[in-house]
Amino acid sequence: YHTLRVILGDQLNAAHSWFKKHDQGVLYLIAELHPEATYVTHHIQKLCAFFLAIERFADALKENGHQVCYLTLDDTLNQSLEEVIFSLTEQHDILRVELQRPDEYRVLAQYHALTTTNSTPVFNIVDSEHFLLPFNEIPRLFHAKNPVRMEHFYRKMRLRFNILIDDQGQPEGGQWNYDNANRNKLKTKDLTDIPAPLCFQHDVTHLLERIQRHQIPSIGQAESTLLWPVTSQDALNLLAFFCEQLLPNFGRFQDAMTNQTSHSWSLYHSRLSFALNAKLISPKHVIKAAISAYQENENIDIAQIEGFVRQILGWREYVRGMYWINMPDYQQQNALNAERDLPSYFWNGQTKMKCLASAIGQSLDYAYAHHIQRLMVTGNFCMLTEVQPEQVDKWYLGIYVDALEWVELPNTRGMSQFADGGWIASKPYAASGSYMQKMSDYCGNCHYKVKEKTSEESCPLNSLYWRFMVKHRQHLAKNHRIGMIYGNWDKQDDTQKHAVLERAEWCLDNIELL
């Protein structure tokens, strides 16, 4: 072989130009690596999803006539990627190593160390051919350590790629954003309409056995069959199912939460994030398919399709830009000086707070929670209770099947924890129990009383919310989106204010008991 091409576990893009030609002198390396499996404690279903997707990708490449070196943990043992690469280049007298641009800073640093050596082989990084926004344009659109708003970026992307834009160059339907049509609660009568999610049933017993044999630590519920998509065909099937069954209500119930049905964990969400992040499917293709479905199906209105396009063309590309422009500084940010430990129920779901128990419980069961659960339930709780952002990041990075640092970190540290002081969010996403009651049915069967603020049974979020708002008043009162909230606080008498703050302190001091 003259060339080694390295494929990472999140670079399973069969449409990459690498694979357009067959060259018997090119060897493709794809491997399970101990350091990748352990840099954070991953959910067991996430480990299985990546390992199985890697295995299937290697098989498909071989079937297509490429030369493939597929290594499992049994072959690589404790070796790093660098060690695996060098042992192969020596073994085969390889002159040239090609790498696809990685999405994570950690891996790019490893690659830079390789590419700056002057030895043989020569290292070369090529594009991963996945995102819509070219990597080299990130510095033009994003500014380090400065707020850049998603909405602004998203409009540019709509125009640039001519997505949902009419003949006059205006947004289709007359509005750029239908966010305010995305806030419906699920009523009891809506629950029976929620379609059962499309779940795959991939046998992963051999992977569970291997993961255990190599003593890879993990969290969450192990299942012998994996429900996540692991090939591009799976991803296409999941996308087709989404367009037909879920898109008609996607925007409408995007922010809703329930624990009243067996489909509560996924609702109308696409669950395409793993397939997208592993690059089994391209964002361009997902957007195109969803827009075709909208054009062909009169049950899908503009608010549904726009809400979906915004997530992928807007948020997903935006957080990638924010990540790269702010790394490595992003991972040091702690603007609110949060220093407490993550409570132990994040690892077992055992809390009396129904909202938290539901979001954490389903995360442990499925390696998945939808956006509002991540942002407004677990994220909000961590922010109000001042959990150290590093610990919050580790939890999110480990538990979700779709968690890769480039997308996890800006969402967690930035959007949900406000630890970047507002680069991403124009205000902290802080919420009391009334938000939970408005958007979910969690409060109905909760141990705590959502209407109460100070009693022993009062919803902890109520007092914690006010403690947070009062503590950061100087900073937040200037913000026009929240300044007026302080009027509600000031109206209360001192005894009430004191009781609320006292209850909040009790909750913080006894956080493990909540």
Ligand code: FAD
């Ligand atoms: P859908 O609701 O069906 O949305 C469609 C697609 O839009 C998703 O698949 C995803 O690719 C994209 N998308 C939606 N929201 C976002 C967003 N805020 N940022 C980037 N892409 C978005 N997403 C990840 O992919 N990996 C993560 O590690 C991750 N960590 C998060 C941590 C926190 C604290 C929060 C608040 C959000 C996080 N998200 C993350 C974003 C979002 O919650 C998930 O992308 C989404 O829940 C995945 O489920 P879905 O595919 O059913 O999404």
